[in-house]
Amino acid sequence: DIQMTQSPSSLSASVGDRVTITCRASQTIVSYLNWYQQKPGKAPKLLIYAASNLQRGVPSRFSGSGSGTDFTLTISSLQPEDFATYYCQQTYSSLTFGGGTKVQIK
């Protein structure tokens, strides 16, 4: 099974900060990597699919990059509504989520 490791598991940041979250796969997943945002008590929301494609309606401050085993989600200027938990997901072989990264207010 492919394991997905996210880092950090949590971070504290301020509004306006640039935030980068990393996701590493235990083997190559090409570009079969998606990113989701989840707020407490709510369903996850798709942000990025196929590593770097912005889902319709998602603000352009979110971006994704990477291929093979190493991927990043970047928020260029953190907004108050971005405080949430972020998950990566691989769909190359079966499906696996990363453990999540909680973005908190500094």
Add this chain to the structure above:
Amino acid sequence: QVQLVESGGGVVQPGRSLRLSCAASGFTFDNYAMHWVRQAPGKGLEWVAGISNDGSKKYYADSVKGRLTISRDNSKNTVYLQMSSLGAEDTAVYFCAKDARTVADYFDYWGQGTLVTVSS
């Protein structure tokens, strides 16, 4: 617009069975794969099962193989998750999710979830 509404959750005793349903609307249901994802209290997301658009292919996480069964009725725009031999480890919110393709790819819409609590 796309809507996914889960139902069937509740409190169930260990060892018993439960069937979850997810009613879909707002899109051509039989064009897309569907999935179930669960989240134990205070924990991360765990994909548990998926089914192709026509129901011919079914996929399961190793942790649930043999105990959970996914199915769909395209005439009713509904996907199901039959759960048996439930244990405390199955306590979670269960989300239904729509795939963007006919087989597993990415999940572009999610329901609000239904809580399953396994307890005596």
